[in-house]
Amino acid sequence: MIDRLEKEVDMLERHLQVLKMVIENEPIGIVKMSNETGYPHHKVRYSLRVLEEENLIEPSSQGAIKTERTVEFVDELDGKMDEIVEKLEGMKIEDATEIEG
Template sequence: MIDRLEKEVDMLERHLQVLRMVIENEPIGIVKMSNETGYPHHKVRYSLRVLEEENLIEPSSQGAITTDRTVEFVDELDDKLDEIIDKIGGMRIDNAPEVEN
């Protein structure tokens, strides 16, 4: 159960790193992103596909570029991450009431 969550967080981290690269270097292609991040091409391509499905980037003849939605997403990102962190912190067993045996 926790392993799956950790894999999802790792994947989200990769997606956000790819998005950050597009924001900072647009237009940028898969090969350059792969070389700079160390992620294999297929993982960069998957992250780009996810970001495109979320309308955060779009393809161009020179590489991936941001969309109008990107700024809104970035502006909301820190608040969303804080909410998730708070929720996960509340799941800690040491925060739960004592269990009597």
């Protein structure tokens, strides 16, 4: 159960790293992103597709570029992350002795 969550968080981290690269270096292509991040081309391509489906980037002839929605998303990101962290903190079982009994 936790392994799946960890994989999802890793994938989200990759998507956000790819988005950050687009924001900072637009237009940027798959090969450059792959070389700079160390992610294989297919993982960068997948992240780009997810970001495009979310309308956060769009393709251009020179590479990926941000959209009008990107700024709004980035502005809301920290608050949403804080909410998720708070929710995860609330899910912790602080004391194993509570389970034992």
